[in-house]
Amino acid sequence: MPRSPEENGRIRQLAKENIRVAAIEVFIEKGYHAASIDDVAKRAGISKGLLYNYFSGKADLLKELILSRIEEIVHVMEEAITKSTPVEQLVYIADHALLNVQQKPNIYRFYWHIQTHPEADEIVSTYCQLLKDEMARQFKLQVDIFRRMGEANPQLQSLHFSTALHGMMLMYSTYPENFPLLELKDEMLSRFFKYIGEES
Amino acid sequence: MPRSPEENGRIRQLAKENIRVAAIEVFIEKGYHAASIDDVAKRAGISKGLLYNYFSGKADLLKELILSRIEEIVHVMEEAITKSTPVEQLVYIADHALLNVQQKPNIYRFYWHIQTHPEADEIVSTYCQLLKDEMARQFKLQVDIFRRMGEANPQLQSLHFSTALHGMMLMYSTYPENFPLLELKDEMLSRFFKYIGEES
Amino acid sequence: MPRSPEENGRIRQLAKENIRVAAIEVFIEKGYHAASIDDVAKRAGISKGLLYNYFSGKADLLKELILSRIEEIVHVMEEAITKSTPVEQLVYIADHALLNVQQKPNIYRFYWHIQTHPEADEIVSTYCQLLKDEMARQFKLQVDIFRRMGEANPQLQSLHFSTALHGMMLMYSTYPENFPLLELKDEMLSRFFKYIGEES
Amino acid sequence: MPRSPEENGRIRQLAKENIRVAAIEVFIEKGYHAASIDDVAKRAGISKGLLYNYFSGKADLLKELILSRIEEIVHVMEEAITKSTPVEQLVYIADHALLNVQQKPNIYRFYWHIQTHPEADEIVSTYCQLLKDEMARQFKLQVDIFRRMGEANPQLQSLHFSTALHGMMLMYSTYPENFPLLELKDEMLSRFFKYIGEES
DNA sequence: AATGAATGAGGTTTCATTCAT
DNA sequence: TATGAATGAAACCTCATTCAT
Numbered sequence: 001m002p003r004s005p006e007e008n009g010r011i012r013q014l015a016k017e018n019i020r021v022a023a024i025e026v027f028i029e030k031g032y033h034a035a036s037i038d039d040v041a042k043r044a045g046i047s048k049g050l051l052y053n054y055f056s057g058k059a060d061l062l063k064e065l066i067l068s069r070i071e072e073i074v075h076v077m078e079e080a081i082t083k084s085t086p087v088e089q090l091v092y093i094a095d096h097a098l099l100n101v102q103q104k105p106n107i108y109r110f111y112w113h114i115q116t117h118p119e120a121d122e123i124v125s126t127y128c129q130l131l132k133d134e135m136a137r138q139f140k141l142q143v144d145i146f147r148r149m150g151e152a153n154p155q156l157q158s159l160h161f162s163t164a165l166h167g168m169m170l171m172y173s174t175y176p177e178n179f180p181l182l183e184l185k186d187e188m189l190s191r192f193f194k195y196i197g198e199e200s
Numbered sequence: 201m202p203r204s205p206e207e208n209g210r211i212r213q214l215a216k217e218n219i220r221v222a223a224i225e226v227f228i229e230k231g232y233h234a235a236s237i238d239d240v241a242k243r244a245g246i247s248k249g250l251l252y253n254y255f256s257g258k259a260d261l262l263k264e265l266i267l268s269r270i271e272e273i274v275h276v277m278e279e280a281i282t283k284s285t286p287v288e289q290l291v292y293i294a295d296h297a298l299l300n301v302q303q304k305p306n307i308y309r310f311y312w313h314i315q316t317h318p319e320a321d322e323i324v325s326t327y328c329q330l331l332k333d334e335m336a337r338q339f340k341l342q343v344d345i346f347r348r349m350g351e352a353n354p355q356l357q358s359l360h361f362s363t364a365l366h367g368m369m370l371m372y373s374t375y376p377e378n379f380p381l382l383e384l385k386d387e388m389l390s391r392f393f394k395y396i397g398e399e400s
Numbered sequence: 401m402p403r404s405p406e407e408n409g410r411i412r413q414l415a416k417e418n419i420r421v422a423a424i425e426v427f428i429e430k431g432y433h434a435a436s437i438d439d440v441a442k443r444a445g446i447s448k449g450l451l452y453n454y455f456s457g458k459a460d461l462l463k464e465l466i467l468s469r470i471e472e473i474v475h476v477m478e479e480a481i482t483k484s485t486p487v488e489q490l491v492y493i494a495d496h497a498l499l500n501v502q503q504k505p506n507i508y509r510f511y512w513h514i515q516t517h518p519e520a521d522e523i524v525s526t527y528c529q530l531l532k533d534e535m536a537r538q539f540k541l542q543v544d545i546f547r548r549m550g551e552a553n554p555q556l557q558s559l560h561f562s563t564a565l566h567g568m569m570l571m572y573s574t575y576p577e578n579f580p581l582l583e584l585k586d587e588m589l590s591r592f593f594k595y596i597g598e599e600s
Numbered sequence: 601m602p603r604s605p606e607e608n609g610r611i612r613q614l615a616k617e618n619i620r621v622a623a624i625e626v627f628i629e630k631g632y633h634a635a636s637i638d639d640v641a642k643r644a645g646i647s648k649g650l651l652y653n654y655f656s657g658k659a660d661l662l663k664e665l666i667l668s669r670i671e672e673i674v675h676v677m678e679e680a681i682t683k684s685t686p687v688e689q690l691v692y693i694a695d696h697a698l699l700n701v702q703q704k705p706n707i708y709r710f711y712w713h714i715q716t717h718p719e720a721d722e723i724v725s726t727y728c729q730l731l732k733d734e735m736a737r738q739f740k741l742q743v744d745i746f747r748r749m750g751e752a753n754p755q756l757q758s759l760h761f762s763t764a765l766h767g768m769m770l771m772y773s774t775y776p777e778n779f780p781l782l783e784l785k786d787e788m789l790s791r792f793f794k795y796i797g798e799e800s
Numbered sequence: 801a802a803t804g805a806a807t808g809a810g811g812t813t814t815c816a817t818t819c820a821t
Numbered sequence: 822t823a824t825g826a827a828t829g830a831a832a833c834c835t836c837a838t839t840c841a842t
Contacts, residue, residue, distance in 0.1 A: 560787055567762075571763050
């Protein structure tokens with residue numbers, strides 16, 4: 001008696017998730033290019049063949065990871081703009097970004113790594129561009145926040161804010177030991193808002 | 201009439217430099233992993249075999265590039281500390297860093313990429329660590345500069361300065377189009393030093 | 401209410417026939433080697449697993465197709481010898497062969513292809529040999545027909561007849577466009593029998 | 601001291617020829633699709649890698665074989681039309697074709713095999729088409745010969761001639777044992793020309 | 801010093817076949 | 822009877838590296 005289609009669908013979803021988790025682990029450890037499909041399959045505890053049942057290749061695997069990443073990014077911004085004041089919105093963005101890099105520095109590092117890599121592979125290139133585009137879109141929203149704060153040059157302020165944030169994230173993810181992330185955040189926010197955030 | 205040993209050494213150095221230049225070009229275009237030795241040799245206008253005469257392998261090539269990079273970094277700091285005041289020293293550091301990323305964004309990008317994911321073997325990993333170590337050493341020197349400025353928390357200020365700088369460099373090298381690098385630098389420096397740099 | 405054994409057998413036969421039809425279609429389109437079991441199963445509208453319920457593998461599938469082909473060939477000759485005169489018998493053979501290649505040039509092509517290159521394993525090779533043997537047996541029967549016509553060298557005449565026929569079939573199946581199959585047949589038959597066939 | 605470019609060129613030509621010979625042997629034995637690159641390399645006594653140094657893949661290998669085949673075909677027709685009378689020209693064509701199939705039945709079989717195969721591979725498809733095209737072009741030249749003989753329907757006569765010839769070649773190459781090739785040829789030529797060829 | 805022919809390990813991908821359900 | 826998830830062997834291809842010349 002065959003499995004029901006729903007049961008099969010469930011199995012597929014679990015298997016794909018399992019592979020995605022394995023893939024990001026391996027990609028983080030070895031880098032996307034140095035990682036082999038076999039590495040990923042072994043980590044996921046399955047055969048290479050099965051991996052190809054779910055993903056059409058290494059590029060497809062990366063594509064799906066990037067799409068997930070994009071969703072996360074979108075989600076954060078959506079949450080941020082529900083806050084009531086511009087300052088709170090920016091603080092939320094900063095908090096979230098730093099919390100994220102603190103909890104998973106390697107993931108932040110990995111996506112930046114991917115984004116800074118010259119890409120021979122058409123498909124990967126395309127999806128990396130999507131990620132860049134989404135970050136650009138998010139940046140525009142952040143400019144709006146600064147505009148609502150009445151800044152004279154919201155574009156520049158927003159850029160300043162983002163570079164400061166990414167600078168921290170980058171350095172934290174590269175040198176996570178003894179990095180005074182919270183102090184630095186407070187320092188930065190106080191410079192921006194003459195105000196010291198007391199939240200997490 | 202055989203060449204003198206010194207002459208031979210000089211020729212050898214020129215040949216190696218030629219290959220190094222070709223290598224970084226190719227690595228930047230394709231990425232270290234995707235670049236082939238043959239690509240590098242062709243770019244340098246020599247045969248694969250001859251390349252192996254100068255470098256013991258692909259990893260060795262990358263190693264030497266990293267060592268060159270370290271030398272550059274050391275050199276910049278050495279220049280910086282010849283300036284007479286701490287502010288001038290920091291301004292020199294910032295100017296130099298930004299000028300550098302502006303002229304060769306891909307080189308900055310490439311080394312950061314390499315540094316955050318030593319995709320190659322053990323030996324490259326070791327030399328990447330050297331690069332990190334050098335950057336850490338340089339950071340300590342920068343802390344001293346801030347200390348000489350009489351800052352209460354020179355460590356934090358220095359970190360703040362570096363993160364801001366690297367944030368800019370990172371974002372500029374990723375999105376070079378329409379990036380107001382100089383404006384942003386002025387904005388940053390003015391916040392740091394209540395002062396707007398009028399240099400280059 | 402369980403089905404009777406006969407009913408089961410009949411259903412099984414229908415299922416196998418369905419798969420056979422799908423298989424020859426796919427084999428003709430992609431070639432035996434390039435065709436996948438999954439292609440065949442999809443074309444038949446069933447799952448891979450079920451296909452293995454009816455056929456023990458890809459080679460077995462081809463084997464059964466060859467056996468069907470042999471049956472067809474036997475059948476044609478059986479029909480032919482019911483005709484009353486040798487000439488009618490030969491005309492029937494020629495008509496049938498050419499009608500067949502005209503309607504299904506690809507099938508003729510496929511079996512000739514298979515026969516001239518048993519690309520598969522031992523077992524398929526064996527069954528290809530059966531097909532060759534059957535064609536040899538049929539050839540002998542055709543020699544008898546020529547003998548009954550009183551030909552001095554029936555063997556040679558029969559061979560001449562067959563080569564002419566297969567030459568036409570081969571060329572028609574390879575270049576089906578604008579091929580004057582019927583004219584050519586008339587030309588050939590008239591040379592053989594001083595007679596022009598007026599049938600379809 | 602490096603080899604001179606000419607020496608290298610010579611080595612390359614020898615190596616390519618060696619591989620071509622190995623390839624056609626293996627393709628004949630196993631069929632193009634069932635043959636693996638490794639089979640060919642082993643037969644040629646070289647590594648897979650070297651094979652890829654000379655040919656960009658299996659399809660490229662076949663391409664070159666087909667191009668050689670086309671050259672041969674062109675050459676035969678060029679020779680034929682140097683003969684003084686149409687009959688001599690046709691006799692030359694027939695003799696040459698049959699001599700060829702007699703000496704290398706497998707090669708004739710192989711190229712027909714290739715030509716009758718549905719081809720997924722774009723490049724192979726293209727070059728097979730070239731072969732077909734060349735055969736079509738040659739056919740036109742043959743029609744001219746029949747026209748010069750004053751035939752009422754040279755097109756049909758030429759087609760008849762070709763189908764008869766290919767029929768023989770096909771059957772001989774499939775059943776080489778005890779095949780009365782020469783007798784059959786004489787039979788055919790005498791029917792065409794009321795004349796029995798006394799040559800080779 | 802200089803070449804590129806040659807190797808072989810390792811990577812990606814496909815697919816016939818098995819098997820739990 | 823029926824499904825498709827799962828396997829693994831084998832195919833194609835690339836490229837760092839070696840070596841005869």
